Amino acid sequence: MGKARILIVEDDASLAEVLDYNLSQEGYETQVARDGQQGLREIRLRCPDLVVLDLMLPMIEGLEVCRLLRADPATQGLLVLMLTARAEESDELVGFSVGADDYVTKPFSVKVLLQRINALLRRKEQDTGDRDIIVSQGIMIDRRRHRATAGDRPLDLTPSEFGLLSALVRQPGRAFSRAELIDVALGDDAIVLERTIDVHVRALRKKLDRYADLVETVRGIGYRLRDPADIAAT
Template structure:
Protein backbone atom coordinates (compact mmCIF):
# COMPACT_ATOMS: atom_id res chain seq x y z
CA UNK A 1 0.00 0.00 0.00
CA UNK A 2 1.24 3.49 -0.90
CA UNK A 3 -0.24 6.58 0.75
CA UNK A 4 -0.40 9.86 -1.19
CA UNK A 5 -0.86 12.94 1.02
CA UNK A 6 -1.52 15.75 -1.47
CA UNK A 7 -4.18 18.46 -1.18
CA UNK A 8 -4.28 19.24 -4.92
CA UNK A 9 -7.11 16.93 -6.04
CA UNK A 10 -5.99 16.72 -9.70
CA UNK A 11 -2.43 15.73 -8.80
CA UNK A 12 -3.57 13.29 -6.13
CA UNK A 13 -6.02 11.53 -8.44
CA UNK A 14 -3.48 11.28 -11.26
CA UNK A 15 -0.78 9.84 -9.01
CA UNK A 16 -3.17 7.33 -7.38
CA UNK A 17 -4.51 6.32 -10.80
CA UNK A 18 -1.01 5.81 -12.17
CA UNK A 19 0.07 3.72 -9.18
CA UNK A 20 -3.04 1.56 -9.41
CA UNK A 21 -2.56 1.08 -13.15
CA UNK A 22 0.99 -0.13 -12.42
CA UNK A 23 -0.33 -2.78 -10.04
CA UNK A 24 0.48 -0.88 -6.87
CA UNK A 25 -2.30 -0.36 -4.36
CA UNK A 26 -2.58 3.32 -3.39
CA UNK A 27 -4.81 5.63 -1.35
CA UNK A 28 -4.98 9.41 -1.50
CA UNK A 29 -5.57 11.93 1.27
CA UNK A 30 -5.92 15.70 1.09
CA UNK A 31 -5.58 16.37 4.83
CA UNK A 32 -3.07 15.09 7.40
CA UNK A 33 -5.92 14.17 9.79
CA UNK A 34 -7.24 11.68 7.20
CA UNK A 35 -3.72 10.36 6.69
CA UNK A 36 -3.14 9.79 10.42
CA UNK A 37 -6.47 8.00 10.79
CA UNK A 38 -5.60 5.60 7.96
CA UNK A 39 -2.07 5.12 9.29
CA UNK A 40 -3.46 3.93 12.62
CA UNK A 41 -5.22 1.09 10.78
CA UNK A 42 -2.64 0.16 8.14
CA UNK A 43 1.03 0.95 7.72
CA UNK A 44 1.99 1.78 4.10
CA UNK A 45 5.05 0.52 2.25
CA UNK A 46 5.82 4.06 1.08
CA UNK A 47 4.48 7.61 1.52
CA UNK A 48 4.30 10.36 -1.14
CA UNK A 49 4.13 13.59 0.81
CA UNK A 50 3.44 17.17 -0.24
CA UNK A 51 4.91 20.04 1.81
CA UNK A 52 2.21 22.71 1.49
CA UNK A 53 -0.77 21.17 3.29
CA UNK A 54 -3.70 22.37 5.42
CA UNK A 55 -3.69 21.58 9.17
CA UNK A 56 0.07 20.94 9.30
CA UNK A 57 2.83 21.13 6.73
CA UNK A 58 4.51 18.11 5.19
CA UNK A 59 7.79 18.61 7.03
CA UNK A 60 5.96 18.35 10.33
CA UNK A 61 4.25 15.17 9.11
CA UNK A 62 7.66 13.81 8.09
CA UNK A 63 9.13 14.64 11.49
CA UNK A 64 6.34 12.68 13.23
CA UNK A 65 6.79 9.71 10.90
CA UNK A 66 10.50 9.57 11.66
CA UNK A 67 9.89 9.88 15.42
CA UNK A 68 7.53 6.87 15.47
CA UNK A 69 9.34 3.48 15.59
CA UNK A 70 6.54 1.95 13.49
CA UNK A 71 7.20 4.30 10.54
CA UNK A 72 10.81 5.31 11.14
CA UNK A 73 12.05 3.24 8.19
CA UNK A 74 9.06 3.78 5.88
CA UNK A 75 10.28 5.38 2.62
CA UNK A 76 9.00 8.95 2.20
CA UNK A 77 9.19 10.84 -1.10
CA UNK A 78 8.46 14.56 -0.98
CA UNK A 79 6.27 15.91 -3.81
CA UNK A 80 6.32 19.68 -3.75
CA UNK A 81 6.34 22.87 -5.75
CA UNK A 82 9.23 24.10 -3.63
CA UNK A 83 12.32 23.36 -5.68
CA UNK A 84 15.12 25.52 -4.23
CA UNK A 85 18.27 23.82 -2.98
CA UNK A 86 17.49 24.96 0.57
CA UNK A 87 14.04 23.32 0.50
CA UNK A 88 15.52 20.09 -0.83
CA UNK A 89 18.25 19.98 1.80
CA UNK A 90 15.73 20.75 4.54
CA UNK A 91 13.46 17.90 3.45
CA UNK A 92 16.31 15.42 3.11
CA UNK A 93 17.77 16.45 6.46
CA UNK A 94 14.40 15.80 8.08
CA UNK A 95 14.60 12.21 6.83
CA UNK A 96 12.99 12.19 3.38
CA UNK A 97 14.27 9.45 1.07
CA UNK A 98 13.84 11.49 -2.10
CA UNK A 99 12.60 14.88 -3.26
CA UNK A 100 10.59 15.37 -6.47
CA UNK A 101 9.79 18.91 -7.58
CA UNK A 102 6.57 19.69 -9.45
CA UNK A 103 5.83 19.36 -12.29
CA UNK A 104 7.09 15.81 -12.70
CA UNK A 105 6.51 13.01 -15.19
CA UNK A 106 4.74 9.85 -14.08
CA UNK A 107 7.44 7.57 -15.52
CA UNK A 108 10.08 9.37 -13.45
CA UNK A 109 7.90 9.14 -10.37
CA UNK A 110 7.43 5.37 -10.84
CA UNK A 111 11.18 4.91 -11.22
CA UNK A 112 11.84 6.86 -8.02
CA UNK A 113 9.23 4.80 -6.15
CA UNK A 114 10.73 1.51 -7.31
CA UNK A 115 14.19 2.68 -6.27
CA UNK A 116 12.96 3.73 -2.82
CA UNK A 117 11.17 0.39 -2.32
CA UNK A 118 14.26 -1.52 -3.40
CA UNK A 119 16.51 0.39 -1.03
CA UNK A 120 14.02 -0.18 1.80
CA UNK A 121 13.95 -3.90 1.12
CA UNK A 122 10.34 -3.71 -0.01
CA UNK A 123 8.87 -5.41 -3.04
CA UNK A 124 9.59 -3.92 -6.40
CA UNK A 125 7.73 -4.27 -9.61
CA UNK A 126 9.81 -6.59 -11.79
CA UNK A 127 11.20 -5.17 -14.99
CA UNK A 128 9.58 -7.15 -17.81
CA UNK A 129 11.15 -8.02 -21.12
CA UNK A 130 8.63 -7.46 -23.90
CA UNK A 131 8.50 -9.58 -27.06
CA UNK A 132 6.01 -8.87 -29.82
CA UNK A 133 6.68 -10.44 -33.20
CA UNK A 134 10.25 -9.46 -34.01
CA UNK A 135 10.15 -6.55 -31.54
CA UNK A 136 12.26 -7.02 -28.40
CA UNK A 137 12.29 -4.44 -25.58
CA UNK A 138 14.27 -4.73 -22.33
CA UNK A 139 13.32 -1.77 -20.07
CA UNK A 140 15.95 -2.58 -17.45
CA UNK A 141 18.83 -2.37 -19.94
CA UNK A 142 17.14 0.19 -22.22
CA UNK A 143 17.44 -2.11 -25.26
CA UNK A 144 15.11 -2.07 -28.27
CA UNK A 145 15.54 -4.38 -31.26
CA UNK A 146 13.58 -4.87 -34.45
CA UNK A 147 14.68 -8.38 -35.38
CA UNK A 148 18.49 -8.28 -35.39
CA UNK A 149 18.58 -4.50 -35.73
CA UNK A 150 19.22 -2.29 -32.68
CA UNK A 151 16.87 0.69 -32.50
CA UNK A 152 17.98 3.98 -30.92
CA UNK A 153 15.10 5.87 -29.27
CA UNK A 154 14.89 9.12 -27.38
CA UNK A 155 13.82 8.90 -23.73
CA UNK A 156 10.24 9.99 -24.46
CA UNK A 157 9.93 7.57 -27.38
CA UNK A 158 11.23 4.75 -25.19
CA UNK A 159 8.83 5.64 -22.37
CA UNK A 160 5.90 5.76 -24.80
CA UNK A 161 6.77 2.35 -26.21
CA UNK A 162 7.18 0.75 -22.76
CA UNK A 163 3.91 2.22 -21.52
CA UNK A 164 1.95 0.88 -24.50
CA UNK A 165 3.62 -2.53 -24.23
CA UNK A 166 3.03 -2.78 -20.50
CA UNK A 167 -0.67 -2.06 -20.98
CA UNK A 168 -1.11 -4.01 -24.20
CA UNK A 169 -4.70 -3.81 -25.43
CA UNK A 170 -5.43 -0.60 -23.50
CA UNK A 171 -6.28 2.50 -25.54
CA UNK A 172 -4.58 5.65 -24.26
CA UNK A 173 -5.93 9.07 -25.17
CA UNK A 174 -3.47 11.77 -26.15
CA UNK A 175 -4.16 13.61 -22.88
CA UNK A 176 -3.43 10.47 -20.86
CA UNK A 177 -0.14 10.01 -22.68
CA UNK A 178 0.78 13.66 -22.15
CA UNK A 179 0.02 13.41 -18.43
CA UNK A 180 1.87 10.14 -17.94
CA UNK A 181 4.98 10.75 -20.05
CA UNK A 182 5.43 14.51 -20.05
CA UNK A 183 3.87 15.40 -16.68
CA UNK A 184 0.54 16.79 -15.60
CA UNK A 185 1.58 20.47 -16.08
CA UNK A 186 3.11 20.05 -19.53
CA UNK A 187 1.71 22.87 -21.65
CA UNK A 188 2.40 21.36 -25.06
CA UNK A 189 -0.37 20.43 -27.48
CA UNK A 190 -1.60 16.89 -28.07
CA UNK A 191 0.18 17.16 -31.41
CA UNK A 192 3.34 16.37 -29.43
CA UNK A 193 2.08 12.81 -28.94
CA UNK A 194 1.27 12.38 -32.64
CA UNK A 195 4.76 13.51 -33.65
CA UNK A 196 6.45 11.13 -31.20
CA UNK A 197 4.26 8.21 -32.29
CA UNK A 198 5.07 8.88 -35.94
CA UNK A 199 8.84 9.00 -35.36
CA UNK A 200 8.61 5.95 -33.09
CA UNK A 201 6.89 3.95 -35.82
CA UNK A 202 9.50 5.04 -38.35
CA UNK A 203 12.41 4.03 -36.12
CA UNK A 204 10.85 0.64 -35.28
CA UNK A 205 10.56 -0.22 -38.98
CA UNK A 206 8.37 -3.28 -39.55
CA UNK A 207 7.68 -3.54 -35.81
CA UNK A 208 6.21 -0.03 -35.85
CA UNK A 209 2.99 -1.48 -37.24
CA UNK A 210 2.16 -2.87 -33.79
CA UNK A 211 1.23 0.65 -32.62
CA UNK A 212 -2.36 1.13 -33.68
CA UNK A 213 -4.26 4.38 -34.07
CA UNK A 214 -7.76 4.26 -32.60
CA UNK A 215 -9.54 6.94 -34.60
CA UNK A 216 -10.95 9.74 -32.48
CA UNK A 217 -9.44 8.30 -29.28
CA UNK A 218 -5.69 7.66 -29.22
CA UNK A 219 -3.23 4.81 -29.50
CA UNK A 220 -2.70 1.23 -28.36
CA UNK A 221 -0.72 -1.94 -28.95
CA UNK A 222 -3.04 -4.88 -29.56
CA UNK A 223 -2.99 -7.86 -27.19
CA UNK A 224 -2.61 -10.37 -29.98
Protein backbone atom coordinates in the same frame (compact mmCIF):
# COMPACT_ATOMS: atom_id res chain seq x y z
CA MET B 1 6.49 -10.08 -2.71
CA GLY B 2 2.85 -8.91 -2.53
CA LYS B 3 1.62 -5.61 -3.81
CA ALA B 4 3.25 -2.68 -2.06
CA ARG B 5 0.83 -0.30 -0.32
CA ILE B 6 1.29 3.38 -1.14
CA LEU B 7 -0.43 6.30 0.58
CA ILE B 8 -0.68 9.54 -1.40
CA VAL B 9 -0.99 12.61 0.83
CA GLU B 10 -1.83 15.42 -1.58
CA ASP B 11 -4.37 18.25 -1.30
CA ASP B 12 -4.48 18.93 -5.06
CA ALA B 13 -7.41 16.72 -6.09
CA SER B 14 -6.46 16.50 -9.77
CA LEU B 15 -2.84 15.55 -9.04
CA ALA B 16 -3.92 13.06 -6.39
CA GLU B 17 -6.25 11.44 -8.94
CA VAL B 18 -3.45 11.21 -11.54
CA LEU B 19 -1.05 9.65 -9.02
CA ASP B 20 -3.71 7.27 -7.71
CA TYR B 21 -4.53 6.06 -11.23
CA ASN B 22 -0.94 5.62 -12.41
CA LEU B 23 0.25 3.89 -9.24
CA SER B 24 -2.75 1.55 -9.39
CA GLN B 25 -1.92 0.78 -13.04
CA GLU B 26 1.62 -0.02 -11.91
CA GLY B 27 0.20 -2.69 -9.60
CA TYR B 28 0.36 -0.88 -6.27
CA GLU B 29 -2.41 -0.74 -3.69
CA THR B 30 -3.18 2.95 -3.20
CA GLN B 31 -5.00 5.20 -0.78
CA VAL B 32 -5.38 8.99 -0.89
CA ALA B 33 -5.41 11.48 2.00
CA ARG B 34 -6.08 15.17 1.39
CA ASP B 35 -4.36 16.76 4.41
CA GLY B 36 -1.60 16.03 6.91
CA GLN B 37 -3.91 15.08 9.72
CA GLN B 38 -5.79 12.54 7.59
CA GLY B 39 -2.47 11.29 6.27
CA LEU B 40 -1.17 10.49 9.74
CA ARG B 41 -4.43 8.76 10.60
CA GLU B 42 -4.31 6.61 7.45
CA ILE B 43 -0.66 5.71 8.06
CA ARG B 44 -1.47 4.42 11.54
CA LEU B 45 -4.53 2.52 10.31
CA ARG B 46 -3.16 1.01 7.09
CA CYS B 47 0.62 0.73 7.63
CA PRO B 48 1.65 1.54 4.03
CA ASP B 49 5.02 0.59 2.58
CA LEU B 50 5.64 4.08 1.18
CA VAL B 51 4.11 7.54 1.50
CA VAL B 52 4.07 10.12 -1.29
CA LEU B 53 3.88 13.27 0.83
CA ASP B 54 3.25 16.81 -0.39
CA LEU B 55 5.25 19.50 1.38
CA MET B 56 2.48 22.12 1.54
CA LEU B 57 -0.59 20.52 3.13
CA PRO B 58 -3.61 21.77 5.08
CA MET B 59 -3.94 20.97 8.80
CA ILE B 60 -0.39 19.65 9.26
CA GLU B 61 2.31 20.51 6.72
CA GLY B 62 4.39 17.79 5.10
CA LEU B 63 7.62 18.54 6.96
CA GLU B 64 5.87 18.19 10.30
CA VAL B 65 4.21 14.95 9.18
CA CYS B 66 7.65 13.60 8.28
CA ARG B 67 9.10 14.68 11.64
CA LEU B 68 6.26 12.93 13.47
CA LEU B 69 6.77 9.74 11.47
CA ARG B 70 10.49 9.65 12.23
CA ALA B 71 9.87 10.32 15.93
CA ASP B 72 7.52 7.34 16.27
CA PRO B 73 9.27 3.92 16.50
CA ALA B 74 6.30 2.35 14.74
CA THR B 75 6.78 4.49 11.61
CA GLN B 76 10.42 5.62 11.71
CA GLY B 77 11.36 3.10 8.99
CA LEU B 78 8.53 4.06 6.63
CA LEU B 79 9.67 5.19 3.17
CA VAL B 80 8.76 8.82 2.46
CA LEU B 81 8.97 10.54 -0.92
CA MET B 82 8.24 14.27 -0.67
CA LEU B 83 6.62 16.45 -3.34
CA THR B 84 6.93 20.22 -3.54
CA ALA B 85 6.14 23.01 -5.96
CA ARG B 86 9.29 24.86 -4.88
CA ALA B 87 12.71 24.11 -6.29
CA GLU B 88 14.97 25.94 -3.83
CA GLU B 89 17.98 23.94 -2.66
CA SER B 90 17.14 24.81 0.95
CA ASP B 91 13.73 23.12 0.64
CA GLU B 92 15.34 19.91 -0.61
CA LEU B 93 17.91 19.89 2.17
CA VAL B 94 15.27 20.59 4.83
CA GLY B 95 13.17 17.74 3.45
CA PHE B 96 16.08 15.32 3.78
CA SER B 97 17.04 16.71 7.19
CA VAL B 98 13.68 15.66 8.65
CA GLY B 99 14.08 12.16 7.22
CA ALA B 100 12.59 12.11 3.72
CA ASP B 101 14.04 9.33 1.57
CA ASP B 102 13.62 11.14 -1.74
CA TYR B 103 12.35 14.46 -3.04
CA VAL B 104 10.59 15.41 -6.30
CA THR B 105 9.85 18.94 -7.47
CA LYS B 106 6.62 19.83 -9.31
CA PRO B 107 5.98 19.80 -12.18
CA PHE B 108 7.33 16.31 -12.73
CA SER B 109 6.93 13.44 -15.15
CA VAL B 110 4.77 10.64 -13.76
CA LYS B 111 7.19 8.19 -15.38
CA VAL B 112 10.09 9.70 -13.41
CA LEU B 113 8.09 9.60 -10.19
CA LEU B 114 7.28 5.93 -10.76
CA GLN B 115 10.97 5.21 -11.33
CA ARG B 116 11.86 6.90 -8.05
CA ILE B 117 9.16 5.00 -6.16
CA ASN B 118 10.23 1.69 -7.72
CA ALA B 119 13.86 2.43 -6.78
CA LEU B 120 12.97 3.14 -3.14
CA LEU B 121 10.92 -0.02 -2.79
CA ARG B 122 13.53 -2.10 -4.61
CA ARG B 123 16.28 -0.78 -2.38
CA LYS B 124 14.33 -1.73 0.71
CA GLU B 125 13.60 -5.26 -0.48
CA GLN B 126 16.75 -6.26 -2.30
CA ASP B 127 19.24 -8.59 -0.71
CA THR B 128 22.74 -8.02 -2.01
CA GLY B 129 23.97 -11.33 -0.65
CA ASP B 130 25.99 -9.77 2.15
CA ARG B 131 26.01 -11.19 5.66
CA ASP B 132 22.82 -10.55 7.62
CA ILE B 133 24.73 -9.24 10.63
CA ILE B 134 27.77 -6.98 10.32
CA VAL B 135 29.74 -5.64 13.27
CA SER B 136 32.54 -3.08 13.35
CA GLN B 137 33.94 -1.12 16.28
CA GLY B 138 30.83 -1.38 18.42
CA ILE B 139 28.33 -0.73 15.62
CA MET B 140 26.09 -3.66 14.67
CA ILE B 141 23.93 -3.88 11.55
CA ASP B 142 21.21 -6.54 11.33
CA ARG B 143 20.12 -6.42 7.70
CA ARG B 144 17.42 -9.10 7.98
CA ARG B 145 15.61 -7.28 10.79
CA HIS B 146 16.62 -3.83 9.52
CA ARG B 147 18.05 -2.89 12.92
CA ALA B 148 21.23 -1.16 14.04
CA THR B 149 22.87 -0.63 17.41
CA ALA B 150 25.79 1.43 18.69
CA GLY B 151 27.14 -0.28 21.78
CA ASP B 152 24.03 -1.61 23.49
CA ARG B 153 21.83 1.26 22.29
CA PRO B 154 19.33 0.72 19.44
CA LEU B 155 19.51 3.34 16.68
CA ASP B 156 16.30 4.80 15.26
CA LEU B 157 17.43 5.22 11.65
CA THR B 158 15.53 6.20 8.54
CA PRO B 159 15.85 3.77 5.61
CA SER B 160 18.37 6.13 3.97
CA GLU B 161 20.45 6.41 7.14
CA PHE B 162 20.36 2.64 7.54
CA GLY B 163 21.60 2.16 3.97
CA LEU B 164 24.34 4.72 4.50
CA LEU B 165 25.57 3.21 7.77
CA SER B 166 25.39 -0.32 6.35
CA ALA B 167 27.64 0.64 3.44
CA LEU B 168 30.21 2.26 5.73
CA VAL B 169 30.23 -0.58 8.27
CA ARG B 170 30.61 -3.25 5.57
CA GLN B 171 33.87 -1.70 4.39
CA PRO B 172 35.61 0.15 7.22
CA GLY B 173 38.53 2.26 6.00
CA ARG B 174 37.18 2.62 2.46
CA ALA B 175 36.53 6.20 1.36
CA PHE B 176 33.17 6.51 -0.41
CA SER B 177 32.44 9.44 -2.69
CA ARG B 178 29.20 11.35 -2.11
CA ALA B 179 27.89 9.98 -5.41
CA GLU B 180 28.53 6.40 -4.27
CA LEU B 181 26.79 7.03 -0.96
CA ILE B 182 23.79 8.55 -2.75
CA ASP B 183 23.53 5.28 -4.71
CA VAL B 184 23.59 3.09 -1.60
CA ALA B 185 21.51 5.36 0.65
CA LEU B 186 18.95 6.74 -1.81
CA GLY B 187 19.13 4.33 -4.74
CA ASP B 188 20.90 4.61 -8.07
CA ASP B 189 17.81 6.22 -9.64
CA ALA B 190 17.84 9.12 -7.20
CA ILE B 191 18.53 12.54 -8.69
CA VAL B 192 19.62 14.77 -5.83
CA LEU B 193 22.32 17.25 -4.91
CA GLU B 194 25.54 15.70 -3.62
CA ARG B 195 25.21 18.02 -0.61
CA THR B 196 22.15 15.97 0.34
CA ILE B 197 24.40 13.19 1.61
CA ASP B 198 26.01 15.68 4.03
CA VAL B 199 22.58 16.19 5.63
CA HIS B 200 22.17 12.44 6.09
CA VAL B 201 25.68 12.14 7.57
CA ARG B 202 25.01 14.94 10.06
CA ALA B 203 21.80 13.23 11.17
CA LEU B 204 23.56 9.86 11.39
CA ARG B 205 26.42 11.25 13.49
CA LYS B 206 23.94 12.83 15.88
CA LYS B 207 22.22 9.48 16.38
CA LEU B 208 25.54 7.64 16.77
CA ASP B 209 26.34 9.94 19.72
CA ARG B 210 29.69 8.84 21.24
CA TYR B 211 30.36 6.69 18.16
CA ALA B 212 29.95 9.69 15.83
CA ASP B 213 33.70 10.17 15.36
CA LEU B 214 33.90 6.80 13.62
CA VAL B 215 32.27 8.40 10.57
CA GLU B 216 35.12 10.45 9.14
CA THR B 217 35.10 13.12 6.47
CA VAL B 218 37.62 12.44 3.71
CA ARG B 219 38.52 15.83 2.27
CA GLY B 220 37.80 16.13 -1.43
CA ILE B 221 36.16 12.69 -1.60
CA GLY B 222 33.37 11.98 0.86
CA TYR B 223 33.15 9.79 3.96
CA ARG B 224 34.44 6.57 5.47
CA LEU B 225 34.12 4.52 8.64
CA ARG B 226 37.42 4.79 10.50
CA ASP B 227 39.71 1.86 9.82
CA PRO B 228 40.18 -0.31 12.96
CA ALA B 229 43.91 -0.45 12.14
CA ASP B 230 44.11 3.33 12.50
CA ILE B 231 42.53 3.15 15.95
CA ALA B 232 44.91 0.37 17.04
CA ALA B 233 47.89 2.47 15.94
CA THR B 234 46.89 5.49 18.07
